[in-house]
Amino acid sequence: MSRSRLTFAFVFVFGALGLGASCRNNGSRTPQADAGAAQSREAATPSGAGVTEVAGVDLTSLNATERDTFWAVANDELSPCGDPHSIAVCARDRLACRACLPALRFLAKRIEDGYARDQLSDLIHARYSPQAMQQVRIDGAPSHGSPMAAVTVVEFSDYECPHCAHAMPILRQVERDFEGRVRVVHMNFPLTGHIHGMPAARAALAAGRQNRFWEMHYKLFENQQHLEPADIERYATELELDMARFRADLASPEIEAQIRASRTEGERLQIQGTPTIFINGRRFELNLEREPLRQWIQEEVDGAGH
Numbered sequence: 001m002s003r004s005r006l007t008f009a010f011v012f013v014f015g016a017l018g019l020g021a022s023c024r025n026n027g028s029r030t031p032q033a034d035a036g037a038a039q040s041r042e043a044a045t046p047s048g049a050g051v052t053e054v055a056g057v058d059l060t061s062l063n064a065t066e067r068d069t070f071w072a073v074a075n076d077e078l079s080p081c082g083d084p085h086s087i088a089v090c091a092r093d094r095l096a097c098r099a100c101l102p103a104l105r106f107l108a109k110r111i112e113d114g115y116a117r118d119q120l121s122d123l124i125h126a127r128y129s130p131q132a133m134q135q136v137r138i139d140g141a142p143s144h145g146s147p148m149a150a151v152t153v154v155e156f157s158d159y160e161c162p163h164c165a166h167a168m169p170i171l172r173q174v175e176r177d178f179e180g181r182v183r184v185v186h187m188n189f190p191l192t193g194h195i196h197g198m199p200a201a202r203a204a205l206a207a208g209r210q211n212r213f214w215e216m217h218y219k220l221f222e223n224q225q226h227l228e229p230a231d232i233e234r235y236a237t238e239l240e241l242d243m244a245r246f247r248a249d250l251a252s253p254e255i256e257a258q259i260r261a262s263r264t265e266g267e268r269l270q271i272q273g274t275p276t277i278f279i280n281g282r283r284f285e286l287n288l289e290r291e292p293l294r295q296w297i298q299e300e301v302d303g304a305g306h
Contacts, residue, residue, distance in 0.1 A: 022273035023161035025191050051075055051088035057104045066111050073120050074104055080128035087124075099128050102299055109295070110286075126285045127296075133281045137265050138185045140258060142205075142213045144175060145183035151300045153182060154278040156189040156266045159200035159220045160227065163288075167275045168221045170290050177294055181301050186217065188262045189274050196227035199250075201259050203232045206249035212239050 052071055059067050074088035081097030083090055087107075090100035103124055110123055126132050136154050155171065157164040175184055188205075190197030200220050207216035219235045220227065236246045249255060266276070269283075277284040277293075280300050286292040 022163050022275065023158060023191055023194070024273040025193065051086070051092055054088060054091045054101070054104060056101055057091070057108060059108055061112050062108065069117055069120075070108055070111055073107060073117070073124075077103075077121060077124055080124070080130070082130075098303070102303075103128050106299075109292075113287075113292075123285060126283060132283070134269060134278065134283070136187075136269065136278050136281060138187065141185050141187050141262060142208055142217070143183055143185040144214065146180070147183060149181055149183040151178065151182045151280055151297050152185060153297070154185045154187060156187045156262075156269075156271050156274055156276040158189055158191045158194055158197045158274040159204070160194035160197045160224065161191065161274045162224065164275045165221045165224050167277075167288055168218070170288060170293060173290055174293055174297060178297055178301065182297060186213075187266065188259045189266045189271060189276070190259065190263065191274065198259065199229070199232065200227050202250050202255055203236070205255045205258060206246050206252075207236065207239060207241060209249050210241050210245065212241060215239050 051074065054074075059070060062070060071088070074091075075086045077087050079085050079087055079090040079095070079097050080099045080103060081090070081095075083095055083097055085093075085095065087100050087103050089095075090097050091104050106127055107120060107124060110120060115123065138152075138154055141154075153171070153174070155164075155167065157167070171184060175182060186204075188201040190201050204213055204216045204220060207213055216235060216239060219239070220232075223231065223235070233243075236243060269276075269278075275288065277288070279296055284293065284296060286296070
């Protein structure tokens with residue numbers, strides 16, 4: 001079978017269990033590997049052993065070795081709903097847990113993507129375990145979309161981080177893909193190693209006071225190599241902002257307090273770098289590309305229909 005695959009070394013370097021490469025708080029680049037320490041999980045009950053077929057799970061894209069890995073994990077991991085059965089038994093017998101069949105499809109895709117055997121349990125736990133859910137406090141943060149949308153995507157971001165600039169068009173495309181069903185929230189997390197991160201965050205929020213936050217947000221990322229004060233002034237002028245008001249808001253203690261509060265929330269959530277994304281309270285623990293993100297959101301949208 002001819003198919004390009006990630007090797008284990010590639011996944012390790014570029015963000016297994018995370019958003020690919022990311023910007024760390026000291027300004028260096030590192031994998032976003034904060035799926036959390038692997039928690040102790042019991043082995044599945046013996047009834048899970050030997051399941052090798054589940055209706056609705058397509059493994060044609062996997063080779064024989066990968067299928068063996070799939071069934072080993074599917075029979076080892078407990079149902080994310082807390083049932084005393086493996087995910088494989090739960091999905092095969094169509095038990096009350098609605099997460100088991102999606103979890104098997106998720107597992108198959110991660111194996112196809114090249115994730116290593118010892119990473120798969122943590123990925124499943126992060127994606128489906130109730131214990132992996134976190135409340136993200138987003139009060140007052142800039143957002144796109146209805147507060148009643150089925151899916152809320154929260155991004156902690158730094159305007160000087162190149163990986164955040166990479167994420168920006170991906171998130172914009174996802175908004176278009178799920179128009180009316182997704183709300184996107186921006187949380188400022190300026191990193192100490194990025195001297196332009198805080199001034200740029202101030203500029204975005206100052207523009208937001210004139211209802212132009214997102215326009216400034218996009219300009220800052222699209223011109224990431226030009227974030228000096230004169231550049232920011234020029235962007236504000238191009239957006240036809242009231243410049244006297246903009247300059248006053250840039251220096252306002254209220255905007256600084258808003259940025260500090262956003263960063264404090266990120267620290268509470270143990271964010272180590274940017275970008276870090278939460279989808280309906282779950283940390284997105286995959287490489288940040290459009291298709292994995294779209295699949296994760298689609299599953300949330302489908303689940304909301306139930």
